[in-house]
Amino acid sequence: MEVILQNLTKKFPGRDRKKREDVIAVNDFSFAIPDGKLIGLLGPSGCGKSTTLNLISGLIKPTSGKIFFGKDDVTDLPPENRGIGLVFQNYALYPHLTVKQNILFPLQNLKGKEKLSKSEMLDKAQAAARLVQIDALMDRRPGELSGGQQQRVAIARALVKMPRVLLLDEPLSNLDARLRLQTREEIRRIQKETRITTIFVTHDQEEAMSISDMIVVMKEGVVQQTGKPQDVYDNPSNLFVARFLGTPPINVFEGRIQNGQLYIGEDAVLEMKDISERSVYVGIRPEGFLLQENGPLCCKLNGVEVMGRDISIVSGHPASLNPAIRSIIGADSQIDTSKSTVRFALNPRKVFLFDHETEERMAFSL
Numbered sequence: 183m184e185v186i187l188q189n190l191t192k193k194f195p196g197r198d199r200k201k202r203e204d205v206i207a208v209n210d211f212s213f214a215i216p217d218g219k220l221i222g223l224l225g226p227s228g229c230g231k232s233t234t235l236n237l238i239s240g241l242i243k244p245t246s247g248k249i250f251f252g253k254d255d256v257t258d259l260p261p262e263n264r265g266i267g268l269v270f271q272n273y274a275l276y277p278h279l280t281v282k283q284n285i286l287f288p289l290q291n292l293k294g295k296e297k298l299s300k301s302e303m304l305d306k307a308q309a310a311a312r313l314v315q316i317d318a319l320m321d322r323r324p325g326e327l328s329g330g331q332q333q334r335v336a337i338a339r340a341l342v343k344m345p346r347v348l349l350l351d352e353p354l355s356n357l358d359a360r361l362r363l364q365t366r367e368e369i370r371r372i373q374k375e376t377r378i379t380t381i382f383v384t385h386d387q388e389e390a391m392s393i394s395d396m397i398v399v400m401k402e403g404v405v406q407q408t409g410k411p412q413d414v415y416d417n418p419s420n421l422f423v424a425r426f427l428g429t430p431p432i433n434v435f436e437g438r439i440q441n442g443q444l445y446i447g448e449d450a451v452l453e454m455k456d457i458s459e460r461s462v463y464v465g466i467r468p469e470g471f472l473l474q475e476n477g478p479l480c481c482k483l484n485g486v487e488v489m490g491r492d493i494s495i496v497s498g499h500p501a502s503l504n505p506a507i508r509s510i511i512g513a514d515s516q517i518d519t520s521k522s523t524v525r526f527a528l529n530p531r532k533v534f535l536f537d538h539e540t541e542e543r544m545a546f547s548l
Contacts, residue, residue: 183251183252183265183346183347183378183379184214184215184217184250184251184252184379185215185249185251185347185379185381186213186215186248186249186250187211187212187213187215187234187237187238187247187248187249188212188247188248188249188250189210189212189247189248190208190210190211190212190234190237190244190247190248190249191206191208191209191211191244191245191246191247192206192207192208192230192233192237192242192244192245192403193245194207206403207230207233207403208230208233208234208237208244208403209230209403210247211230211234212405213398213405213408215379215381216379216395216396217379218377218378218379219379219380219395220370220373220380220381220382220393221379221380221381221395221396221397221398222382222383222384222390222391222393222394222396222397223235223381223382223390223397223398223400224384224385224387224397224398224399224400224426225385225399225401225406225426226385226426227385228402229400229401229402230402230403231383231384231400232351232352232383233403234383234400235349235351237249238349238381239264239266239268239349240256240259240260240261240264240266241261243257243258251264251265251346251347264346264347265343265345265346266345266347266348266349267339267340267341267343267347267349267378268349268351269337269348269349269353270336270351270353271351271352271353271356272356273332273335273336273356274336275324275332275335275336275339276324277323277325278323280320280321280322280323281316281319281320281322281323281324281327281335282307282311282320282321284335284339285307285310285335285338285339286303286304286307286342288342288343289303289307289342289343290303292343306342306343307320307338307342308320310338310339310341310342311338313338313341313375314335314337314338314341314368314372315334315368316331316334316335316338319331319335328361329356329357329358329361330357330361330364330365333353333354333365334365334368336353337372341378344376344378345378347378347380347381348378348379348380348381349380349383350369350380350382350383351383352383352385353365353369353382354366354386354389355384366389366393367393369382369393370392370393382394387426387428387429388429390411391411391412391415391427394411395410396408396409396411397409397410397414399414399423399426399427401422406420406422406423407419407423414427415428417543418465418534418543419542419543420540420542420543421434421463421465421542421543422541424534425465428468430468430494430510431508432466432534433466433468433502433504433507433508433509434463434464434465434466434502434504435447435463435464435465435466435501435502436461436463436501436503437462437464437501437535438459438460438462439454439457439459439460439462441459444464444533446479446499447499447500449478449479449480450478451478451479452478452528454535454546455547456546457535460538461538462535462536462537462538462544463503463536463537463538463541464533464534464535465533465534465535466528466532466534467532468494468508468509468510469510469529470528470529470533471495471510471511471526471528471529472526472529473495473509473515473517473524473525473526474525476525477525477526477527477528478525478526478527478528479525479527480523480525481497481498481499481507481523481524481525481526482497482499482522482523482524483495483519483521483522483523483524484496484497484498486517488513490513491513492510492512492513493510493511493512493515493517494508494509494510495507495508495509495524496508497509497524509526
């Protein structure tokens with residue numbers, strides 16, 4: 183099911199009695215979510231991603247704009263008539279009901295032509311449980327399950343009606359790191375098997391990038407960039423997107439273009455013949471540093487962290503806006519830790535320039 187958002191805006195009344203200015207949670211959001219794809223809504227807390235999800239679900243009404251499921255205008259349709267499945271962060275399971283009863287609950291509320299026989303409901307519940315691999319736990323209650331198992335029950339309950347659209351609101355936030363990894367892989371597997379259009383809200387960029395077909399990066403209710411995860415990572419449209427995506431985060435420096443060179447502090451690090459002289463922000467991905475004895479960028483060596491597959495060099499520079507510069511290099515690299523400095527060349531494909539005023543990305547020739 184294709185989901186189309188047209189100029190979607192949501193304003194909430196301000197709480198300040200003196201100013202009474204509206205709070206704009208979602209601002210003129212337009213986006214087409216392709217049929218059968220998993221889309222990640224990504225951004226920091228308060229950026230409007232959960233509000234967007236609630237608008238799509240019908241739990242709140244937009245101030246302006248339209249929502250379409252395929253050709254159907256569902257803007258004013260109540261949630262129960264939209265054909266959605268919704269999974270919350272806190273699972274919202276009924277503690278006094280068994281797993282089977284929790285999964286059956288949405289089917290028992292069907293009326294009219296959609297009403298099912300008891301055997302049909304049991305078959306659907308069993309199929310949903312098998313899909314999320316909890317069919318052996320049907321007689322247990324939520325209190326007897328782990329966090330990951332409870333989350334699977336919540337997903338099965340959302341899937342049992344085979345919704346047109348599946349909405350996941352930070353569904354992994356309450357799980358530990360290892361279980362989050364396993365569960366997000368399960369979500370991706372289930373989505374691929376069912377081909378249900380899925381919208382996944384998270385503030386965890388690694389989570390969104392690992393399972394999404396496309397991501398939408400938001401800030402203060404405004405869409406900053408949309409695209410395939412790797413494309414957005416490789417080609418951020420502005421400094422906010424560049425900083426938000428990536429672990430470790432991108433290293434940002436005060437820089438300037440002068441005499442056809444890019445300078446970071448006193449170091450001329452790259453040729454820049456096609457950009458006029460100006461101040462810029464320079465973003466360098468951690469993997470963009472190339473350890474080189476006579477490299478043009480000289481940094482103060484603060485430490486080396488061995489991470490098995492990779493080595494992280496922790497360094498400093500007067501022009502850095504990050505508390506520490508993190509450079510990721512291969513584990514077979516040799517680093518002389520007796521020296522007080524470390525020198526790097528830069529991979530220009532991992533270097534980004536941003537306008538000092540607007541923070542928008544600036545293109546340059548390699």
